Amino acid sequence: MRMMRRKTRARNPAAGPAKLRILDAAEERFARNGFYGVSVRDITEAAGVDVALVSYHFGGKRELFAAVFQRRAQTLNAERLALLEQVRRQALPGTPAIEEIVNAFTFPLLERSARGGPGWKSYFALIAQVNNSPEWGPVLMTEHFDPLVERFIAVLREALPDCDPREIYWGYQFLTGALTLTFAETGRIDKLSGGLCRSSDLDSVHARLARYVAAGFRALCAYAKPAGVKPATGTARPRQRAAKPRSPSPSPGRRARRRTSPERRR
């Protein structure tokens, strides 16, 4: 029974169980072209496997997509949660620095994307797309990551006790946006910077993101601290003049562009 371990079937020139090969192939393809941009035949051919196996092992294409998304989520969340609690405990003098909290949130992701192998890289690229999709984002992201995010935000609130919770939620949203675009690795910053920065250089992101975000959090909270003040207008600095530009030239707000039927929902 143990002798011929490989080549259990005629195909399978190099790899393990078909179910996993499908998951790996699907992960890569979905990450590149999205759910609708990939056919089950694309996936099964890349995996060197029969088409019917997707339905057999997962039930269908949608379920495969969900399985791909789910596979690595547990691992990540456990790791991030452990790191978060550790940071919280090891903060001896007072509460931990915002940087460390943010780092506990982002580092496990950046580390796996950088050195976890191509599967992890694809996985995060997939997350980058899902997170910005009105179709998939609210479903998949919420389902798999909300518990951790809630804990993360709770720790942030603990570390910023004087801060209006709304500022923290917005700050978290900005953080997530910056993080997920990082995972997309579109190479756009490479071109913009003339090669000075590479979007694949996640170590550089790790060296900067937490600092950037922490400063952002503090700025929001510092502004929102005076309880009664509604921070809903103006740009930023207290001493600011002509900060808010006059309404954008052909301000679409009031008049303009209502002639034929430029905007009709469906």
Add this chain to the structure above:
Amino acid sequence: MRMMRRKTRARNPAAGPAKLRILDAAEERFARNGFYGVSVRDITEAAGVDVALVSYHFGGKRELFAAVFQRRAQTLNAERLALLEQVRRQALPGTPAIEEIVNAFTFPLLERSARGGPGWKSYFALIAQVNNSPEWGPVLMTEHFDPLVERFIAVLREALPDCDPREIYWGYQFLTGALTLTFAETGRIDKLSGGLCRSSDLDSVHARLARYVAAGFRALCAYAKPAGVKPATGTARPRQRAAKPRSPSPSPGRRARRRTSPERRR
């Protein structure tokens, strides 16, 4: 000739030229389900128009997608550029505040998404997806927005003369990520905050994003200022310990998945 103005054709129950109706319908659908998630029949049926008109007016589905993306880009860039130069000019004493520069970059977008009508809203949701897509992002975003972005970054560098340019490019990447996720309006922050924040509340974003991002820029630049120091390791605070978790478990890094042909367009 002027008499029967409406009902130029049998169909067209309420609207103008078919080409525009196709653009509008395509904009909305593409924004919701992406390029592959929408069929030309979805679009033409939503527009109340024959299927063949897509090929006739645009040449094909891909060209329609490009046309949708292109349509509003010029308008936006002109407006943003004007605002940027105005901010730069009106900064009397010294250079303009970072907040004002960032605001010139983001405000025209936020304003149109908030009050430009459903077409603009869809357009930005589409941008949110395209920007995080490794397939479309490098092509479309670069093509339509890079000139403006380069100018924007140039002004930032002017305002932060002591700062290593790399910090500015990274800061810009984080800004773009935060901004594009905002445009997705997935409603995730609504659920997370228990209704305290709404992702559709772009005024709240406008009130916070520039401040958040400006603080981030300053934090990055302050750190990178000492010329010789390479800011590429560690989290943030000098005193940090046990941040790096043990190596990820079943690294699929080496082997796996390079068999057939990794990239085949249909």
Add this chain to the structure above:
DNA sequence: CCGATTATTCAACAAATGTTGAAGTAAATT
């Protein structure tokens, strides 16, 4: 009013889509 250009419709195309059921084969269980 006429010819020409433009716009739209209709029907059909080949190719690709996700899924299924029957048949086949290997492994595990008895």
Add this chain to the structure above:
DNA sequence: AATTTACTTCAACATTTGTTGAATAATCGG
């Protein structure tokens, strides 16, 4: 060894996909 279970293959299915060409209708320049 016989039987059950788990996995894989093959061929086919009904739809849906994007695109096209010929025919029809509207618009416009004269």
